[in-house]
Amino acid sequence: DKSFVSLLMITTFHATTSTTSSCKEVARITRPGIAGHSEDVWEGEQLIIPPLPPSYLVGCKIIDIKYIVQLHVDPSGLSRMLRVPLEIIIGTIPLASVVQHNPPSPPPSTLEYGNWAGTSASGINNP
Secondary structure: OOEEEEEEEEEEEEOOOOEEEEEEEEEEEEEOOOOOOOOOOOOOOOOOOOOOOOOOOOOOOOEEEEEEEEEEEOOOOOOOOEEEEEEEOOOOOOHHHHHHHOOOOOOOOHHHHHHHHOEOOOOOEOO
8 A cells, every 4th residue: 555646648640640658757756655544735845857858749740749747645454546637838938838839738638548557667557
């Protein structure tokens, strides 16, 4: 039983006849387990983000890059793992000009990214 925040890079490659996507975990912070009927407060933790290509590659129509920060909570007992995804923009220019061309979309459902959510950077499923 643990909780963690991960940063996922979802890359989609578009070809004339097919589209391929991959997901890679690029950063993670892990917290110890949370005892039953208690709480955990995340305060002051820093997710170290390595150098990454920016979201929404301007002028590139064959590669799409999205980033998801996802909170995972694996409660003790018979409860199911909670995943809270939030799409973020990583860029090299001021945010205002990117948002004008790519308005924010609603957070992805865990079904949409569910098969990637338990995958580590090595491609091995996390427990």
